[in-house]
Amino acid sequence: MIQTDSSEQRWWKEAVVYQLYPRSFKDSDGDGIGDLKGIIEKLDYLKSLGVDVVWLNPIYSSPNDDNGYDVSDYRGIMPEFGTMQDFDALLKGMHERGLKMVLDIVVNHSSDEHEWFKQSRSSRDNKYRDYYHWWPAEKGKPPYRYSLFDVNHDAWRYDSLTNAYYLHYFGVKQPDLNWENPKLRQEIYDMMKFWAEKGVDGFRLDAFQFAAKDTSWPELPKGYEKEFAKHVAMKPAIHGYLKEMHEQVLSKYDVMSVAEGAGNSFEDAHNLVDADRNELNMAYAFEAIDLAKSNGYNFVQFKQVFSKWDSAFAAKGWLSIFLANHDNARMVTRWANDSPEYRDVAAKMLNTFLLSMRGTPYCYYGDELGMNNPGFTKISDYKDGPSLNDYTYKLNNGMKPEDILKEMRFSCRDNGRTPMQWNVLAQAGFTTGVPWIAVNQNYTSVNVAMQEKDDNSCLQYFKRMVSLRKAEKALVYGKYNLLDAGNQQVYAYTREWQGKKLLVLLNFSAKPATVNTGINTANAKALIHNYSTAPAATLRPYEAVIYAL
Template structure:
């Protein structure tokens, strides 16, 4: 197995708006992040991934960029960013920036030029089409955020494509000048010292020529025509050749809808595209036929089946990214654990899973504290454009039951991840001295960093141990993965093997004690217990306590 820093790293994602506010305006900023670098160093992470900090009108919290070369006023200045980068590098950490190049903001200079006339040099930086003679949009694709993916523009009497909000027009990657402009921008940041990119919805940049619809009546899912499109691998190889190959960088591409087979094409070692992708198959285990907001109970067999498929599918070529939550997903302890009576145990169990599977672990801010989903009383308290568009479509226009929709938001809404980081028991959890842009989760008085750092048995210190173990034991990074007890309803168990080192990982995914009946040849007698999320007193070799996690070293 080829060794690489990005395989051995542990990545910590910061959502800047919600991390730490330094100036009392209620919005997290770069100086706030800088003030917490010693906390991140103590945790032991290697790479900080910053969600977008570029200039933006904030229609979709920074994922609508109006200037790729400058910093959002609310977050600070380019000098603040340079000081943050230096602070990270001085502590031996790296910085990964978000790269958002499927779309820009409609307030970007390129788009303002593009919409001004049909013969403007920037017209083809975006995707424009005339409507049909009956006045309907060029095709029937839906936006990810509800409604048509097309917006009519009076200036030139044509429509532009926006797979996200109407203020996020899609860039036209078929245009070589646009691609070159993006490569120039990437080079600008790499020359400043950036250590890598997380690429937002990168597998959507190539659209099927002609932009066909599926011929159905009304709006329809157009994803077969833009997910993993016909030129996607050509574009990524070109990006790698022109930019990425010239620097020592870490790359991960967000790739909704990617299969294992596609992921190997993106990340295979001889493909010269990306190092990892974020796939979403395990994020759909609690989604019904109607998609994300159609709640169904998840089961361990279903979750394990997906994780196992990706572990084995990328075993020989490619590399997995390991995550259970991020800025677009609910809190993992609320979703896959028990955020009430077993919050500590289940948060540690899930952390054990993420750090002992094969791949690069990604921690989302507050995960190391066991931060939970939030339950706001009214729709007005939510800030996310996706939540409001969905609520408007289903309740205001569609007449759906508000209680049912609010329950779906409380379970799956993106704002669960975006409530402010909980630093201490002071007002607003120590996040800001002003009024926070989104309300703080009221449970900050019990769940906060100050208390966690002071408690040697906290989730925070358990993460520190896992990260330290990973640095000391190559088997955690490079060891072969093998599933055992594959039909067990409550336990996820597997081994990791590297040369003469063999580790056994057993995880109870339920709030009940479970008998641990290991297969012959994997008895733990004579094995060494590496880490567990319970006190060792009271441990019964033949039984796992609720949400118990154990990692043993056995003789290979």
């Protein structure tokens, strides 16, 4: 059999990644903001989960206009989070426990408070001018570009100091870096080497699919905002930048690398991640996660999307598998059922899915407990700047406040950023002060302390599921085959590897369900299931079971 790069065994394929949002994980000093010392306090908890890699959202110096995704110093630590000494202690503590650390690298844009931008905007002939994209005002207004986060969604901001406009695809305080400039690229690679030399084990490239620009600035079709990525992502130059980054940084260290976004096609994704391309290890595709932008989603389509991505990477390349992150609402609210009756079993079912698919699974902090959306009712409950800008934009365009808030209760990014629920003490044990964002009020029944003592809890089930993935390589490398594709309630598939065959059955609905797999499970062994009593032919609401055939 010809060895393909999908079956080639690598540590980052077998790893389970735990995404940790530092601001919301654990506050050590009572200021209401999670910090590095707080994470250090909880390293034994992270180790107990069985995960291999912890991905930290940005911890760099930042004015915090976009919760750290606006970096003012790539080699500094945000004072709210601690010091470089704290970072070094955290990394050491993780490595002592066999945990690896992945850092978010925010290099499509910087903060407007970064020294590069301060210099760049100071005069047209400053040596940092070409670190960013400028349009001189004497040429007239620049061709329209959409900004994802600006209150008016206009990506060109006029700056009177040099009578010119600068580009910002994200917030107005997040000017886009000019990757065409080799000096800028070298600064980025040197910064990545700085962290790799410290011993960091990987990088997630935030928004990197937008880094290459068509600087002839052609007019784009009216309404292109609805397909923003299709028109502005994955410009051809990006592959040259990634090959250069691979040559200078990634190939020199045993680090994993992942791109946020996988482009606009399977071809785009393969060009990012195929081993012979010498670019990145894996990509983070959004087609599936985008299905649940509003309440309710097409379940059969959900299965089709995951299946077609698996098929496209069956022989070559590698992907990430995820259902939640810092830019989305809570997994159990979006994809299943967060009512008290079903939340626990539904969260277990979703974790079974995540940890039984091909691809590197990314588990978001709190999802191991079944944390759900907090159900905020007032606009003052929300803290996310871009979401508040969007609220203003929609108000100005005639939407009723109650309709906008209803949308936000389901989909706003803040839903996935509430503090980690540690125990039944005030503020869920996250802080002794006032938390930067309110704690979900169900913390008295959904928390680590209670779930650690309960063998049937979501947390203990998550640990067992992680262990099963590690024990059964079929769940990592095995061939995936979708069964009963048209079933409106059940996601059923097999994973097959070196003579071992596993059957995964997942009821994504609140009603009992049957499934036609053509496989007799009468004598099959249930390796794991999410109810306390044995599985039967009919799946109970949100039931999950994995059989060894």
